[in-house]
Amino acid sequence: MIEAVRRADNEDLAQLSALAAMAVGEQAEARGGHVWSNREAISIPADSVLASCLGDPEALLLVGTIDDAVVGYARARIEGLRNGERLGVINDIFVMENAREVGVGELLIETVVAWAVERGCSGVDATVLPGNRQAKNFFETAHFTARAIIVHHRLVDGGVHAGDDVGTDGETSYR
Template structure:
């Protein structure tokens, strides 16, 4: 079994969507996914794309996904790589695919001059937290995630 990592490319939309849905199921939000192959194509591969992805393949079959974008830190004066989703199919866990995806992103971050990589982890996902600690990541204390969406976002946008 050989794990390879490559940037996502047009034609990967169905595999990416499959993994996004599988991640949503794992995260106990099976009905939350509104993305489509068309929306993924537009955001990942359209003109001026701001969202990127890497695919992990095991013997040529897609088994993992790291979907990311750049943010900016005014404190460091440099960009940061934000990992939106990391997913490895259950059948491929333990093969090194997750670590290989994060290694590829670390190289991407370094090549882009990023000061750091950030991501969020569900508080109940102890396996993921353990994995991240194992690679040297740490939980950022003091900062809480906040979000505005749906009707509240529409109200705010309307002024």
């Protein structure tokens, strides 16, 4: 089994769009996923967003493969900070469930980090939804640490959503 990463090209776009839909679908119902999937996540269908990365020198679109079969992807960009520093931002990183924990995700993230270093970035950011321990552990293994927590108060039905889960400890879990 040979794991590899390469830059995406036009011929990959349909497959990557399908992977993007899988990635968003996997997270949309998770804790925090409702707002994330409607705000930060890639728009589905993703074809035009993915295609725009191909000719953009400030964007990176990668394909992760096992034995030349596409099983994952990463999409990243460079952002300028107010102090003049540059920040790498991982917009998407996804590996199909049956291809996880064999090294494709690690190759994707290592390639993104190396790309950010080459472009003079001072760091790399990525988003992990609360409760996604597998993703949190993946990023921590790659030496990422939390630098912010986004909190949210859902305002539906007078501030209380009928679907909120209130645990026995009194804590409320919001989508």
